[in-house]
Amino acid sequence: AVTRTFSIIKPDATRRNLTGAVTKMLEEADLRVIASKRIQMTKEQAEGFYAVHAERPFFNDLVAFMTSGPVVVQVLEGEDAVLRNRKIMGATNPKEADEGTIRRTYAESIEANSAHGSDSDENAAIEIAYFFNEDEIVG
Ligand code: CMP
Numbered sequence: 025a026v027t028r029t030f031s032i033i034k035p036d037a038t039r040r041n042l043t044g045a046v047t048k049m050l051e052e053a054d055l056r057v058i059a060s061k062r063i064q065m066t067k068e069q070a071e072g073f074y075a076v077h078a079e080r081p082f083f084n085d086l087v088a089f090m091t092s093g094p095v096v097v098q099v100l101e102g103e104d105a106v107l108r109n110r111k112i113m114g115a116t117n118p119k120e121a122d123e124g125t126i127r128r129t130y131a132e133s134i135e136a137n138s139a140h141g142s143d144s145d146e147n148a149a150i151e152i153a154y155f156f157n158e159d160e161i162v163g
Contacts, residue, residue, distance in 0.1 A: 028058070029105040029142045030151035035093035036136035038062070043096050046139060049126050050100060053112035059099035059161040065091050073154060082135065089135050097155045101163055106148055109141040 114125025121128035142148035
């Protein structure tokens with residue numbers, strides 16, 4: 025089925041002027057960008073977005089990283105969008121990511137890993153609603 029997922033092009037990628045390059049890989053994986061905006065996340069926004077990781081040892085560093093520069097938040101649409109997006113992103117740790125994936129190609133480290141993608145349809149809906157109003161999404 026055609027579904028939606030939520031994607032973030034992270035600060036390490038925007039810093040290196042890779043917004044287009046990452047988006048091109050998403051599009052080549054047959055995902056359509058149906059909403060997109062470049063934002064500076066606040067500390068509160070990042071803490072809320074990553075609340076499930078609040079108890080993890082890397083949480084504070086993650087929030088600092090995600091607020092260290094602009095990000096591009098996107099809604100992607102396509103056949104099985106969550107799985108399709110996770111496949112083209114590759115594993116969280118770029119050293120474990122397959123050849124040809126976004127993270128293998130561009131990520132600097134497990135933290136500065138260039139892209140985020142929702143891990144389930146349920147979380148996709150929550151994450152999309154966290155950053156977008158329905159009228160900003162044009163399918
Ligand atoms: P993301 O998919 O955005 O979800 C949580 C993020 O935490 C992850 O990508 C990484 O950028 C970051 N992170 C940093 N250290 C770790 C770690 N040891 N394990 C998992 N995620 C990590």
